[in-house]
Amino acid sequence: MESSALARFDAVVLPHLDAAYTLARYLTRNAHDAEDVVQDACLRALKYFDGFRGEPGTSARAWLLAIVRNTAHSWYKQHRTDGLAVEFDESEHSPVVTNGQPEARESLGRALDRLAPEFREVIVLRELQGLSYKEISDVTGVPVGTVMSRLSRARARLQAALREEEVR
Amino acid sequence: MSHPNFEAQLDAYLDGELAAGDARALETHLAECPECVRFRDRRLELRAAIVTGIPTFPAPAALRERVQAAARANARRRFTMQTVWRPLALAASLAVVAFGSWTLALQRAAGETLADDVLSSHIRSLMPGHLTDVLSSDQHTVKPWFNGRLDFSPAVYDFAGRGYPLLGGRIDYVGGRPVAALVYGRRQHMINVFVWPAARGPTGGPERRTRQGYHELHWTTGDYTYWVVSDLGLAELQDFAQLLRQADSTAGAPAARPGV
Numbered sequence: 144m145e146s147s148a149l150a151r152f153d154a155v156v157l158p159h160l161d162a163a164y165t166l167a168r169y170l171t172r173n174a175h176d177a178e179d180v181v182q183d184a185c186l187r188a189l190k191y192f193d194g195f196r197g198e199p200g201t202s203a204r205a206w207l208l209a210i211v212r213n214t215a216h217s218w219y220k221q222h223r224t225d226g227l228a229v230e231f232d233e234s235e236h237s238p239v240v241t242n243g244q245p246e247a248r249e250s251l252g253r254a255l256d257r258l259a260p261e262f263r264e265v266i267v268l269r270e271l272q273g274l275s276y277k278e279i280s281d282v283t284g285v286p287v288g289t290v291m292s293r294l295s296r297a298r299a300r301l302q303a304a305l306r307e308e309e310v311r
Numbered sequence: 312m313s314h315p316n317f318e319a320q321l322d323a324y325l326d327g328e329l330a331a332g333d334a335r336a337l338e339t340h341l342a343e344c345p346e347c348v349r350f351r352d353r354r355l356e357l358r359a360a361i362v363t364g365i366p367t368f369p370a371p372a373a374l375r376e377r378v379q380a381a382a383r384a385n386a387r388r389r390f391t392m393q394t395v396w397r398p399l400a401l402a403a404s405l406a407v408v409a410f411g412s413w414t415l416a417l418q419r420a421a422g423e424t425l426a427d428d429v430l431s432s433h434i435r436s437l438m439p440g441h442l443t444d445v446l447s448s449d450q451h452t453v454k455p456w457f458n459g460r461l462d463f464s465p466a467v468y469d470f471a472g473r474g475y476p477l478l479g480g481r482i483d484y485v486g487g488r489p490v491a492a493l494v495y496g497r498r499q500h501m502i503n504v505f506v507w508p509a510a511r512g513p514t515g516g517p518e519r520r521t522r523q524g525y526h527e528l529h530w531t532t533g534d535y536t537y538w539v540v541s542d543l544g545l546a547e548l549q550d551f552a553q554l555l556r557q558a559d560s561t562a563g564a565p566a567a568r569p570g571v
Binding site for chain 2: 148157163182185250252255
């Protein structure tokens with residue numbers, strides 16, 4: 144009984160640990176904080192795991208990412224007075240996955256880090272993790288219409304940043 | 312971009328999130344609007360740039376191990392708790408259910424529906440404009456107000472000196488009859504006192520019930536039935552009930568007789 148619950152947690156939650164870490168990484172913009180946030184979020188997920196029954200339409204990934212997001216927000220309220228909207232600190236950011244043109248990646252990644260958190264998170268959830276608008280709405284707690292307009296505005300900003308980079 | 316309303320739609324379209332009807336309209340528009348086509352193409356470029364340009368971060372192995380260890384520790388703790396306590400808890404809750412349904416069966420028919428009635432009246436009275444028909448802190452204004460409106464005259468006191476000022480009164484309808492409702496305050500809390508003549512019978516001490524965060528105290532004197540309802544703390548509400556009972560007993564029988 145209990146070992147099956149454990150097996151279920153392993154099967155349902157652990158596959159999304161990379162997604163959880165990536166989201167935390169972009170929300171905190173810092174590897175160390177991201178680890179703390181994900182570990183905290185997983186402990187919360189364990190606590191509420193009985194409440195998650197994997198109903199149709201609720202993806203385990205969206206469920207876990209919602210917990211990660213909430214954890215990051217409350218974590219920052221406790222540990223940092225400046226919240227998630229802090230200006231980007233370049234010394235804290237260095238992407239670990241390197242493939243493709245380093246120049247473009249640097250600049251676009253940096254542009255993403257400079258976005259306001261509500262724009263940053265929709266880009267991460269959609270572009271990096273492929274969530275549907277409905278799932279993003281569940282994770283962020285805003286209506287689907289707001290997800291749609293935020294995503295569009297976030298992309299417009301990234302595009303502007305990319306063009307600036309080309310002009311230079 | 313001269314079609315700003317299309318921007319978000321175009322994004323949703325490229326994301327495969329646009330409803331079929333809107334998607335067809337958009338495709339029709341794209342066929343004749345080079346500007347929107349350029350917009351779409353730039354978005355497709357951005358998409359490609361994001362795929363190659365924005366990294367994902369695999370969870371560090373140490374983090375994964377810590378999470379797995381926490382899950383195991385958690386499962387062990389729950390296992391101990393559940394194997395030991397679950398049968399006990401189950402037996403206990405069965406006993407409670409059996410006892411509860413037995414007492415409920417006895418009470419529900421009369422007392423509970425009346426108590427529910429009283430609670431609904433209290434909650435309704437808290438809605439704007441429903442609290443008082445006669446708004447006065449003067450017991451000599453409130454008491455006569457009931458004359459001609461009810462076939463009894465409730466005892467009205469002012470406990471302002473004890474921290475429970477009289478705020479007013481109104482007629483309410485409880486248990487199939489018009490009743491007097493007296494409103495007292497305690498800081499920001501409201502206390503409703505429902506009073507109506509009772510068939511002569513045994514006088515009882517306060518019974519109490521708590522529902523939805525409201526406390527209800529109920530007792531009968533020789534002539535009257537009292538219900539006191541508030542979200543006030545139980546101790547303070549019992550204090551207030553005590554004041555009321557003392558005042559009643561000092562005044563002898565409740566001051567009024569039918570038809571005063």
